[in-house]
Amino acid sequence: MELFFKYLQYEKRYSPHTLTSYHTDLGQFAQYLEQVYQITDPAEAGHTIIRSWILTLVQNNIKPRSINRKIACLRSYYRFLLAEQRIEANPMLRIKAPKVSKKLPAFVPxxxxxxxxxxxxxxxxxxxxxxxxxxxxxxxxxxxxxxxxxxxxxxxxxxxxxxxxxxxxxxxxxxxxxxxxxxxxxxxxxxxxxxxxxxxxxxxxxxxxxxxxxxxxxxxxxxxxxxxxxxxxxxxxxxxxxxxxxxxxxxxxxxxxxxxxxxxxxxxxxxxxxxxxxxxxxxxxxxxxxxx
Structure with a gap:
């Protein structure tokens, strides 16, 4: 996970705000894996386990926009693992993000x-x-x-x-x-x-x-x-x-x-x-x- 964050920071040049959000998202996912499935390495999680986490987020009334950000984090993470040959297949290919209703940007008169x-x-x-x-x-x-x-x-x-x-x-x-x-x-x-x-x-x-x-x-x-x-x-x-x-x-x-x-x-x-x-x-x- 630390290699992934260094990759985002130094190669992809993600903003500090995005890095902080991804740290939180991936940390929450890792905690869920350990508590519910006793999995200590996220690389071992398949698409069914990932889907169960997303379902838990929905049941906890997490906003779709926040869920989509977490899914985006996992997509980046598993693409990184695939490139590093840590996994043989990307489980995120079978994950669909929930639809988010588009809000018109607010502006002052x-x-x-x-x-x-x-x-x-x-x-x-x-x-x-x-x-x-x-x-x-x-x-x-x-x-x-x-x-x-x-x-x-x-x-x-x-x-x-x-x-x-x-x-x-x-x-x-x-x-x-x-x-x-x-x-x-x-x-x-x-x-x-x-x-x-x-x-x-x-x-x-x-x-x-x-x-x-x-x-x-x-x-x-x-x-x-x-x-x-x-x-x-x-x-x-x-x-x-x-x-x-x-x-x-x-x-x-x-x-x-x-x-x-x-x-x-x-x-x-x-x-x-x-x-x-x-x-x-x-x-x-x-x-x-x-x-x-």
């Missing part, structure tokens, strides 16, 4: 959110300008939470008006930034330099103690401001990524361009946003067309 960014009085100090920059970067570039945390001062090019981010699988991409966001970065950097003149951190965004930001911190900031314009409970940083894509698509942006901006590996992952746009088109049609 365009006008209220832009009004918030343009008219809300963020405090003219380090904390206030940092909060504003968090919101502006997430919405203005569509980057992921981990990508935001990873941005270094050197990743911002004021001259080229771009930001460099490191996405999933350590894939680097360059994202354009507009003049408004550029101004926010410059103002924040001035406050940061004044607040921490001796700061040696390479990261762009830091805490009040000049340490790199962490996920819970950003969650709190995003929730604080989004709750001012919507009562929706879905106010995570990822909602701003969905909003970025949805609002671009509503304005007529090319789907392939949005795919590249988001860092998706395939167009299939980006196409989910077309459903939100179709719903908007339906609404316009019903209000405007005489035969609607």
């Amino acid at each position: 365009e006008e209220p959110f832009n009004t918030l960014l343009d008219t809300f009085t963020f405090e003219e100090n380090f904390e206030g300008q940092r909060d504003r920059l968090i919101l502006e970067l997430l919405y203005g570039t569509g980057i992921r939470l981990a990508e935001l945390i990873g941005i270094a001062d050197g990743d911002i090019s004021l001259r080229a008006k771009t930001v460099r981010v490191l996405g999933k699988g350590n894939k680097e991409r360059i994202i354009p930034i507009n003049d408004s966001l550029l101004s926010c970065i410059e103002v924040y950097q001035k406050h940061k330099k004044s607040e921490f003149p001796d700061n040696n951190s390479e990261k762009l965004l830091v805490t009040n103690k000049a340490r790199p930001l962490y996920p819970k911190f950003i969650y709190r900031v995003v929730k604080k401001y989004i709750s001012l314009i919507t009562t929706s409970q879905n106010n995570s940083p990822h909602v701003l990524r969905h909003s970025f894509a949805t609002h671009l698509l509503n304005k007529g942006a090319d789907l392939n361009a949005i795919k590249d901006l988001l860092g998706h590996s395939s167009l299939a992952a980006t196409q989910v946003y077309t459903h939100n746009s179709i719903e908007k088109l339906k609404s316009i049609f019903e209000k405007a067309h005489p035969k609607a």
Whole structure:
């Protein structure tokens, strides 16, 4: 199992978040094998035993999306064992994943959110300008939470008006930034330099103690401001990524361009946003067309 995780980390370059999830999933499976079947090596488990574990997860009301992630973990694991010649046949070939109902990505309304960014009085100090920059970067570039945390001062090019981010699988991409966001970065950097003149951190965004930001911190900031314009409970940083894509698509942006901006590996992952746009088109049609 440890060889498998090293393979995922160094060869497949999986993200730390995925590695943590797979550690948990494979650990739970190994525990189940030992407790129920007295099997200490997962390589000995056949498809019937694997299926019994999945059935147990279903009976324990584990969400289909979580079960599918666990199945994906086992698929990767048994493919690895097959490649390493630890097993003669892959038992996962006979395992089907449960169907997951597709949810439309949640997003914040365009006008209220832009009004918030343009008219809300963020405090003219380090904390206030940092909060504003968090919101502006997430919405203005569509980057992921981990990508935001990873941005270094050197990743911002004021001259080229771009930001460099490191996405999933350590894939680097360059994202354009507009003049408004550029101004926010410059103002924040001035406050940061004044607040921490001796700061040696390479990261762009830091805490009040000049340490790199962490996920819970950003969650709190995003929730604080989004709750001012919507009562929706879905106010995570990822909602701003969905909003970025949805609002671009509503304005007529090319789907392939949005795919590249988001860092998706395939167009299939980006196409989910077309459903939100179709719903908007339906609404316009019903209000405007005489035969609607």
